[in-house]
Amino acid sequence: MLLMKSIHFPEGGSRIVIKDDQMIVPNNPMLGYIEGDGIGPDIMRACLRVWDAAVKEAYRGERKIHWVELFMGEKAAGKYEGNIFPDETLQALQDLVVSIKGPLTTPVGGGFRSLNVALRQELDLYACVRPVRYYPGVPSPLIHPEKVNVIIFRENTEDVYAGIEYQSGSPEMRKVEKFLKEEMGAKFFEDSGIGIKPISPFGTKRLVRKAIKYAIDNKRESVTFVHKGNIMKFTEGAFRNWGYEVAREEFGDHTITEEELYSQYGGKQPEGKIVVKDRIADIIFQLMLLRPEEFDVIATMNLNGDYLSDAIAAEVGGVGIAPGANIGDHVALFEATHGSAPKYANLDKVNPGSLLFSGVNMLEYLGWREAANLITGAYVEVIRQKIVTYDFARQMENATEVSTSGFADALIQQMEGNLDLAHIHQQREEAIKQQRKVREALRVSEPMAAMIESGRTPHTVIEIMSTNLLKVSPHDNVEQAMHLMTENNISGVLVEPVEGSDEWAMLTQKDILTKVINENLSLTRVKVLDIATKPLKTVTVDTSLYECVRVMTNAQIRRVVVQQGNRPIGIVTYTDVFRTVEKFGWIPIDL
Ligand SMILES: NC(=O)C1=CN([C@@H]2O[C@H](COP(=O)(O)OP(=O)(O)OC[C@H]3O[C@@H](n4cnc5c(N)ncnc54)[C@H](OP(=O)(O)O)[C@@H]3O)[C@@H](O)[C@H]2O)C=CC1
Numbered sequence: 024m025l026l027m028k029s030i031h032f033p034e035g036g037s038r039i040v041i042k043d044d045q046m047i048v049p050n051n052p053m054l055g056y057i058e059g060d061g062i063g064p065d066i067m068r069a070c071l072r073v074w075d076a077a078v079k080e081a082y083r084g085e086r087k088i089h090w091v092e093l094f095m096g097e098k099a100a101g102k103y104e105g106n107i108f109p110d111e112t113l114q115a116l117q118d119l120v121v122s123i124k125g126p127l128t129t130p131v132g133g134g135f136r137s138l139n140v141a142l143r144q145e146l147d148l149y150a151c152v153r154p155v156r157y158y159p160g161v162p163s164p165l166i167h168p169e170k171v172n173v174i175i176f177r178e179n180t181e182d183v184y185a186g187i188e189y190q191s192g193s194p195e196m197r198k199v200e201k202f203l204k205e206e207m208g209a210k211f212f213e214d215s216g217i218g219i220k221p222i223s224p225f226g227t228k229r230l231v232r233k234a235i236k237y238a239i240d241n242k243r244e245s246v247t248f249v250h251k252g253n254i255m256k257f258t259e260g261a262f263r264n265w266g267y268e269v270a271r272e273e274f275g276d277h278t279i280t281e282e283e284l285y286s287q288y289g290g291k292q293p294e295g296k297i298v299v300k301d302r303i304a305d306i307i308f309q310l311m312l313l314r315p316e317e318f319d320v321i322a323t324m325n326l327n328g329d330y331l332s333d334a335i336a337a338e339v340g341g342v343g344i345a346p347g348a349n350i351g352d353h354v355a356l357f358e359a360t361h362g363s364a365p366k367y368a369n370l371d372k373v374n375p376g377s378l379l380f381s382g383v384n385m386l387e388y389l390g391w392r393e394a395a396n397l398i399t400g401a402y403v404e405v406i407r408q409k410i411v412t413y414d415f416a417r418q419m420e421n422a423t424e425v426s427t428s429g430f431a432d433a434l435i436q437q438m439e440g441n442l443d444l445a446h447i448h449q450q451r452e453e454a455i456k457q458q459r460k461v462r463e464a465l466r467v468s469e470p471m472a473a474m475i476e477s478g479r480t481p482h483t484v485i486e487i488m489s490t491n492l493l494k495v496s497p498h499d500n501v502e503q504a505m506h507l508m509t510e511n512n513i514s515g516v517l518v519e520p521v522e523g524s525d526e527w528a529m530l531t532q533k534d535i536l537t538k539v540i541n542e543n544l545s546l547t548r549v550k551v552l553d554i555a556t557k558p559l560k561t562v563t564v565d566t567s568l569y570e571c572v573r574v575m576t577n578a579q580i581r582r583v584v585v586q587q588g589n590r591p592i593g594i595v596t597y598t599d600v601f602r603t604v605e606k607f608g609w610i611p612i613d614l
Pocket residue numbers: 062125126127128129130139342343344358359360361362363364365373374375376377414
């Protein structure tokens with residue numbers, strides 16, 4: 024067995040081998056998986072359970088996947104002394120032949136290069152294959168989402184995406200600028216950052232070859248080249264031309280062009296022939312919305328394919344359910360179409376569908392159709408029951424929203440034939456109660472943070488006041504009050520009414536400094552009641568922020584107590600109002 028530093032190959036697993044250009048899959052294959060960053064661990068954890076359950080259910084123990092965890096991105100840094108792109112992971116991906124990965128984070132506008140792009144280039148996974156289809160019950164903005172059924176073959180190693188870029192002002196950029204301007208006569212603005220867009224006949228043809236072969240093997244209707252060749256003639260235009268060349272020279276028996284369809288066949292598609300056509304990149308976005316049924320297999324370059332796959336996914340549920348794979352001549356690395364969605368990391372919230380269906384495609388790739396079909400069948404049923412994650416729930420009526428792991432549970436129960444709806448509803452209700460409690464706790468302890476989260480804009484004191492009121496007895500001495508203020512990092516405390524009265528007072532740092540220290544009195548002898556400020560300056564809960572500032576300014580105080588009846592229920596300080604205005608802005612009031 025292979026020996027590696029941090030990768031452990033499980034006992035009992037066998038390797039997939041390539042013999043005579045064919046993949047031979049044992050019944051106990053070792054498959055690699057990379058959790059990924061952000062939401063990666065949440066969705067991978069859920070999906071591994073579903074894939075395993077499907078294999079178990081479909082083959083009753085005759086087949087089993089032996090998972091090998093591989094590391095890349097943040098998790099790799101912890102295992103390989105900060106190295107986020109370890110060589111041994113690359114080696115293992117190659118040796119294991121078939122693997123699946125979660126999303127990996129890439130910083131914008133600087134920082135390290137995309138690990139996803141680097142993986143595709145290093146392993147020469149030149150085709151990014153992204154099928155987008157509709158599953159009944161999935162929410163969609165289209166009237167007829169069932170008409171969407173395309174598979175995008177996106178060139179995965181070239182284009183502006185390949186990262187040949189020169190930063191504005193860098194010596195490299197200056198050199199390229201000089202060459203382009205002085206030797207090539209190019210004209211562009213000073214200090215431009217420069218990106219290069221290589222599109223080769225080799226890169227184009229091998230991608231197009233894969234797309235057409237897929238269309239023939241799967242009896243699809245057409246292959247469309249998507250390009251912006253009217254503007255970028257020698258890159259995107261050339262892609263189109265080379266694409267037609269492959270169709271004509273290598274698949275002439277199986278393909279006709281769209282032009283031939285009309286000129287030679289009167290619009291009637293001959294049996295066994297695939298129509299090869301092309302569309303310009305901008306209009307394809309409209310066409311995919313208005314006439315999606317006209318498109319079947321799409322072959323395009325790296326950047327177009329990136330944009331197009333997310334846009335078409337949105338027509339049938341969104342990126343939460345859009346699967347993908349990076350495929351080379353032998354090695355395949357399946358992956359979700361979406362990214363690491365950091366704001367949802369570790370919340371057990373997002374849709375595992377994109378990774379799930381990447382795994383379904385992986386099972387099909389292995390030839391394990393029975394397990395793949397089980398998952399798809401269970402998926403359709405669970406969606407029909409309206410058991411969905413948040414992203415679908417917000418587009419559906421009367422849906423039961425479940426977590427990532429809850430969705431996996433529902434799929435597994437469905438596959439095992441015992442989907443317990445009542446239990447799922449009960450779990451959901453408990454989760455809602457729990458979320459409400461968390462929101463409530465935030466509203467109480469950090470009203471400002473809660474307000475920002477809920478998107479509300481505060482107008483009255485009740486919305487920004489602090490409710491954590493610290494009180495001292497009127498008979499405490501000043502030293503006791505000072506300790507309380509210091510421990511809680513506040514500059515004033517409320518003083519409870521003396522027996523028989525309902526008059527509250529306030530003791531501040533200023534009271535202590537001016538009325539005790541300045542007078543050279545003893546901290547332990549002076550009682551709080553003797554120096555506290557009273558009567559208390561108060562406002563009511565519905566006092567506007569403007570009015571509140573006026574009260575404090577006129578009374579020359581820095582905090583005001585919010586009172587309900589005779590009871591203080593909150594406190595607002597200058598700082599609270601200052602922070603609110605800084606966060607939410609200030610629209611002057613018509614006085
Ligand atoms: N192959 C890869 O590994 C990829 C990596 N990335 C990287 O991911 C990082 C974040 O990129 P970003 O542009 O925010 O794109 P993401 O795809 O990570 O997230 C954008 C939005 O898509 C929705 N979304 C994403 N995943 C799911 C899911 N599983 N279920 C439901 N909704 C989902 C969410 O929408 P909402 O807010 O509406 O809920 C989310 O906020 C970047 O570093 C980027 O480079 C990006 C793409 C691919």
